[in-house]
Each structure stands twice: as C-alpha cells, then as structure tokens.
Amino acid sequence: MARIDLNGLGHSYLKRPQARADWALKRMDRTWDDGGAYALLGPSGCGKTTLLNIISGLLTPSEGQILFDGQDVTHLPTAQRNIAQVFQFPVIYDTMTVYENLAFPLKNRKVPADQIDARVREIAGMLELKDRLHRKARGLTADAKQKISLGRGLVRSDVAAILFDEPLTVIDPQLKWMLRSQLKHLHRRFDYTMIYVTHDQTEALTFADKVVVMYEGEIVQMGTPEELFERPAHTFVGYFIGSPGMNILPAEVEGARARVAGHEIALPGRFGRPAGTTKLEIGIRPEFLRLGRAADGEGVPAHLKAVEDVGRFRIARTRLGDYEVAVMCDEHDEIPADDLRVVFDPQRVNVYADGHRMEGEA
Amino acid sequence: MDKPINNKAWLFVLPVLVLVAFSAVIPLMTVVNYSFQDTFGNNQFFWAGLEWYREVLSSERFHNALWRQFLFTGIILAIQIPLGVAVALAMPRKGWGVPVCLVLMALPLLIPWNVVGTIWQIFGRVDIGLLGYTLFNLGIDYNYTQDPLDAWITVVVMDVWHWTSLVVLLCYAGLVSIPDAYYQAAKIDGASRWAVFRYIQLPKMHRVLLIAILLRFMDSFMIYTEPFVVTGGGPGSATSFLSIDLVKMAIGQFDVGPAAAMSIIYFLIILALSYVFYTVMTNAGRER
Numbered sequence: 001m002a003r004i005d006l007n008g009l010g011h012s013y014l015k016r017p018q019a020r021a022d023w024a025l026k027r028m029d030r031t032w033d034d035g036g037a038y039a040l041l042g043p044s045g046c047g048k049t050t051l052l053n054i055i056s057g058l059l060t061p062s063e064g065q066i067l068f069d070g071q072d073v074t075h076l077p078t079a080q081r082n083i084a085q086v087f088q089f090p091v092i093y094d095t096m097t098v099y100e101n102l103a104f105p106l107k108n109r110k111v112p113a114d115q116i117d118a119r120v121r122e123i124a125g126m127l128e129l130k131d132r133l134h135r136k137a138r139g140l141t142a143d144a145k146q147k148i149s150l151g152r153g154l155v156r157s158d159v160a161a162i163l164f165d166e167p168l169t170v171i172d173p174q175l176k177w178m179l180r181s182q183l184k185h186l187h188r189r190f191d192y193t194m195i196y197v198t199h200d201q202t203e204a205l206t207f208a209d210k211v212v213v214m215y216e217g218e219i220v221q222m223g224t225p226e227e228l229f230e231r232p233a234h235t236f237v238g239y240f241i242g243s244p245g246m247n248i249l250p251a252e253v254e255g256a257r258a259r260v261a262g263h264e265i266a267l268p269g270r271f272g273r274p275a276g277t278t279k280l281e282i283g284i285r286p287e288f289l290r291l292g293r294a295a296d297g298e299g300v301p302a303h304l305k306a307v308e309d310v311g312r313f314r315i316a317r318t319r320l321g322d323y324e325v326a327v328m329c330d331e332h333d334e335i336p337a338d339d340l341r342v343v344f345d346p347q348r349v350n351v352y353a354d355g356h357r358m359e360g361e362a
Numbered sequence: 363m364d365k366p367i368n369n370k371a372w373l374f375v376l377p378v379l380v381l382v383a384f385s386a387v388i389p390l391m392t393v394v395n396y397s398f399q400d401t402f403g404n405n406q407f408f409w410a411g412l413e414w415y416r417e418v419l420s421s422e423r424f425h426n427a428l429w430r431q432f433l434f435t436g437i438i439l440a441i442q443i444p445l446g447v448a449v450a451l452a453m454p455r456k457g458w459g460v461p462v463c464l465v466l467m468a469l470p471l472l473i474p475w476n477v478v479g480t481i482w483q484i485f486g487r488v489d490i491g492l493l494g495y496t497l498f499n500l501g502i503d504y505n506y507t508q509d510p511l512d513a514w515i516t517v518v519v520m521d522v523w524h525w526t527s528l529v530v531l532l533c534y535a536g537l538v539s540i541p542d543a544y545y546q547a548a549k550i551d552g553a554s555r556w557a558v559f560r561y562i563q564l565p566k567m568h569r570v571l572l573i574a575i576l577l578r579f580m581d582s583f584m585i586y587t588e589p590f591v592v593t594g595g596g597p598g599s600a601t602s603f604l605s606i607d608l609v610k611m612a613i614g615q616f617d618v619g620p621a622a623a624m625s626i627i628y629f630l631i632i633l634a635l636s637y638v639f640y641t642v643m644t645n646a647g648r649e650r
Contacts, residue, residue, distance in 0.1 A: 053546075057549075058549065079549055079551075087543040087546070091546075091547040093562065093565075096561065104551055105552055108557065109552050
C-alpha cells in the first residue's frame with residue numbers, strides 16, 4: 001500500500017506539443033492517499049486511461065514526477081512498481097489453470113513454492129475461486145476471469161496500488177453489483193489503495209471514497225460523492241454527475257443577485273466578476289428546484305415543455321427564457337400547466353466564472 | 363432439437379454437387395478405375411484386381427520415393443515453422459515498416475511455381491548463376507546437377523525461400539490479433555520474454571499455426587513443379603519425390619495401371635496423415 005503523489009505531471013502523445021490541446025494530460029499536482037478508494041470518472045477521451053497507464057508505468061509521462069510513498073518511480077518499469085492492474089477485458093493466461101494463473105506473478109518473482117501455494121489458496125478463498133482452482137482458466141465466465149486477473153494482482157503481498165480500467169464493462173448487470181460490493185469489501189478489509197477508471201457515474205459513486213472527475217485532460221474536481229453533488233467545482237462536473245445533470249444558465253451577477261433572462265435570482269452570497277472572465281453562469285441541480293404558481297408570488301416564470309416519469313419521481317422539462325431547465329418533482333406533486341413558476345433554493349445556487357465555481361462572500 | 367426435413371434443400375446443394383463431381387469425384391473415380399485394370403492401349407481394359415497395388419507397395423522404387431518424400435517434408439517443416447514464427451515475432455507491429463515487411467513477405471508467394479523453379483535453376487548454375495558462380499569462386503565444390511547432396515540443399519533452400527512467408531504471414535496475423543492488454547498484464551506480472559512467448563503468443567497463435575503446419579505438410583508432400591524444373595528429379599533419382607516419380611511412371615513409361623494405384627495410395631497417405639495431424643494437434647490444444 002502506498003501514497004501516490006503526482007508532481008507537475010503532464011503527458012502528450014506528440015513529440016513536440018505546442019498548443020494546450022496537444023496535451024492528453026495537462027500539468028497536475030495531486031496526492032492520492034494511502035488506502036483510499038478512488039474513482040477516475042470522465043467521458044471517453046478525457047485522459048483517464050492515460051493517467052492510469054502513467055501510474056502503472058506502461059507510459060512514461062512527458063513531464064513531471066510520480067512518487068510512491070515519497071520515492072520517485074517516474075522511470076521505473078512496470079514490473080518494479082508493485083502495481084496490479086485489472087483491464088477492461090479479462091486478461092488471463094488461456095493455457096494455465098486458475099491456480100497457475102494466480103501463481104504466475106509470484107513464480108516470475110522467484111518466490112519459494114510453499115509460500116506461493118499458501119498465498120494462492122488464501123487469495124482464491126477471498127475471491128471465492130477455491131472450488132475452481134484446478135480448472136482451465138479459459139472455460140470460465142467473464143466475471144470469474146475478471147476475478148482471476150484481480151487475483152493475480154492481489155497475490156503479491158507488496159502491492160502498492162490496484163488499478164482498474166473499466167473492469168466491469170463485459171460483466172452482466174446483475175453480476176456487476178456483486179463484484180463491485182466484493183471489491184468494496186476487499187478494500188475495507190485490506191486497505192488497498194485502489195484507483196478505478198470508469199465512465200459510469202453510478203459505478204464511481206458507489207465504489208469510491210473520493211471521485212476524481214476528469215475533463216479534457218484535466219482533473220476538474222476530486223471530492224466525495226456529496227461534494228460532487230452539492231458543490232460541483234466545474235460546470236462539467238455539474239452536468240456529468242447526476243441524472244439529469246445540473247441546470248447551467250448564463251447569467252449576469254451583481255452582488256447577491258443573478259439575472260437570468262431578465263429575471264432576478266437570489267444567490268447564497270455576494271459575488272464579483274473576476275477580471276478577464278468571459279462567461280458567468282449559475283448552476284442549480286434539478287433536485288433543488290421546485291415548481292410553483294404565479295399566485296404564490298415567488299419564483300421565475302417558465303413554460304412547461306414535457307414531463308418525464310422516471311419511477312419514484314418525475315422530471316419537468318421547462319423553458320425559462322431561452323434556456324431549458326429541468327425540475328425534479330415528487331411523484332404525487334401537482335404540476336401546474338400554466339402560470340408556472342420555477343422556485344430556486346438560494347443556498348443551492350452555484351456561480352461559475354468560465355466554468356469554474358466561485359465562493360461567495362457573506 | 364428437431365430439425366425439419368425438407369427435400370427441396372437438395373436443389374440448392376445440387377449446383378455445388380455437380381461442380382465437385384466434375385472437378386473432383388469423376389476424375390478421382392477414373393483413377394480408381396485405372397488402378398484395378400490393365401490396358402495395352404486401343405481402349406481395351408482387363409481386370410487386374412489388386413495386382414497393381416501389390417506391385418507398387420512392394421516395389422523398392424516406391425519405398426525410396428516415399429522415404430525421400432518424408433525426409434523432405436520433415437526437413438521443410440522443421441525449418442519453415444520455427445523460422446516462420448521467429449520472423450513473425452521480429453516483424454514490426456506498427457509504423458511504416460509493416461507494409462514494407464508484408465509486401466516483401468508476400469513476394470515469393472506471388473511468383474508462379476515454375477518461375478520459382480527457373481529462378482533457382484539459373485541462380486544455382488555454376489557458369490552463369492549468381493549463387494553457383496559465387497560459391498564456385500569461393501572454392502566450394504557446388505553442383506546441383508551432379509551432387510545429390512547439393513541438389514537436396516538447393517531444393518530445400520528454394521522451398522524455404524518460397525514458402526516460409528506463408529507461415530510468417532499466418533503467424534503474424536495471429537500475433538497482431540493479441541490485444542495490448544495481454545502484454546501490459548505480462549509486464550505487470552513480471553513475465554520474462556520467454557514466458558510472454560510461451561503463455562501468450564504461442565497459445566494465441568495455436569490455431570493459425572495448426573493451419574500453417576497442415577498446409578505446409580500437404581503442399582510439401584505434393585511438391586512437383588519446383589524440383590522438376592530445377593533438378594528434374596535427379597541426379598539419378600536423388601530428388602525424385604513421390605509426385606515426380608508418379609509422373610515419370612504415368613507419362614514417361616505409360617504404366618497407367620501402377621501409376622493409378624500409386625496415385626490412390628499417395629492420396630490416402632496424405633489424407634490419413636492430415637487427419638492424424640489435425641486430431642493430434644487439436645487435442646493437444648484442448649489438453650493443455
């Protein structure tokens with residue numbers, strides 16, 4: 001187990017990167033705590049896998065350093081980093097039995113046979129593979145294969161971190177839940193540092209203590225699921241996390257008031273316009289909006305476009321000026337057809353300058 | 363599951379049946395017919411029973427040709443398969459080198475077989491051939507028209523030059539289909555270069571390798587054109603492999619009956635050996 005530090009780390013697949021867009025990973029300084037369960041979340045092509053491969057040593061970063069427990073491993077090859085990795089598609093050695101697969105990393109490291117045996121049996125027990133130890137790995141189901149490839153990482157007692165690259169993509173939905181909770185259990189019991197790459201927010205939010213959201217080669221937020229939900233640091237996080245995502249509305253801001261399409265909205269504090277800002281926006285989650293009537297005397301006028309029933313609640317799609325605003329309503333709430341008002345919870349409104357969240361002054 | 367029986371299905375198979383009948387079944391049956399009969403020309407035939415089979419199977423000439431054939435095929439497989447795998451492993455996986463290598467590899471396969479024979483026939487000549495002349499001037503006594511060993515070496519090297527590419531291309535196709543994750547996992551597991559070959563590349567190449575061995579076995583067992591052009595089966599009958607010997611018998615001596623019997627025996631040997639090869643290798647793959 002180890003703490004992982006990224007110091008000024010950046011990577012480009014080009015030989016001579018020039019524009020900012022040439023960098024697959026933009027310069028970053030981050031620390032991943034020992035024993036933490038992290039999820040790397042982001043859309044395809046945002047640099048998740050690049051970052052993962054740099055940590056595992058399959059890629060050498062163009063600039064910056066990577067430290068395991070304070071020791072520089074930037075130029076150490078994968079085999080010497082004590083990293084385990086589980087790939088998107090199960091990687092198993094076809095011709096070997098389950099036992100031989102699990103023993104393989106230890107055998108390569110010349111561990112004595114009796115130690116290998118003890119360790120393999122222990123790990124097989126943990127992963128519930130004990131009854132299949134002497135079967136060919138080839139004939140097993142995808143989830144069992146994925147367990148084997150996880151097991152090959154776990155058998156090494158000195159593993160610094162376990163990396164997962166969208167490991168549940170090929171697993172059946174009902175088994176996904178099982179495997180994920182098994183992973184969570186392993187994490188709690190053995191305190192492995194785990195980094196889990198995914199583009200599925202449910203997977204990220206249920207697995208991780210801390211979710212790292214990436215967007216266009218940058219880490220835009222690293223936080224607990226609650227933080228991501230309540231205070232998205234970037235409009236992308238707001239939009240990407242949650243279903244439906246956060247409502248983002250271009251606005252003008254003056255003190256503790258925002259102006260959207262000619263209507264005033266109260267803010268949780270006073271905000272200024274930082275110098276050089278080209279775009280100010282406010283963001284609020286559909287969960288923190290309410291529908292009201294004109295007669296109630298509060299809220300902003302809007303038109304109802306559609307109502308989606310998604311089981312325990314409904315989503316009202318409304319139009320506020322030129323902007324679409326989604327509002328989450330209870331299943332039994334009455335949705336007024338006309339003279340509609342959308343009511344904002346002032347404490348839950350976030351203000352963004354060029355996409356980045358600002359802190360208000362009281 | 364019960365499958366419905368519909369006799370109309372035969373209609374759809376019929377064209378193929380007719381085609382195969384004319385291209386394979388009827389010619390083969392003609393040979394079978396010849397092999398049981400004797401003729402002195404004039405389209406008159408006499409029943410000979412198993413006489414020709416007895417004669418062929420007990421003739422020393424057939425034994426020698428068969429032995430030469432096995433030796434040749436054995437040497438060819440022993441060189442071409444490992445060499446093909448090695449070349450495939452050494453070929454680049456990406457970049458500009460890939461098309462260059464692929465075209466270079468495909469070149470020998472694109473040349474008509476008799477041209478391959480002619481190329482090597484001239485190449486090896488001591489008076490005008492680049493190879494023969496060079497060897498001669500280096501003081502090496504090389505003459506494939508007179509020395510049986512030289513003739514063998516020439517024919518084997520020619521076949522290696524001609525056909526190793528096929529093994530290379532098949533293996534290469536198997537190799538490039540291995541996802542990168544396997545190599546990355548092997549790195550993480552600390553596997554040696556040999557272990558990567560033994561546990562990742564070889565198992566993934568297993569199927570194409572099986573096909574490569576089968577094809578090379580059958581083709582080399584039936585080899586005719588190239589040695590016929592280069593050595594004509596000589597010196598003496600040193601490089602008279604089965605098919606060369608067969609043609610000598612059928613066309614040179616017009617012994618249609620024994621030649622037909624020999625054809626059938628020849629055919630059955632290839633069929634049986636291919637079957638054995640195939641079963642052994644597919645089972646070996648399953649066992650491991």
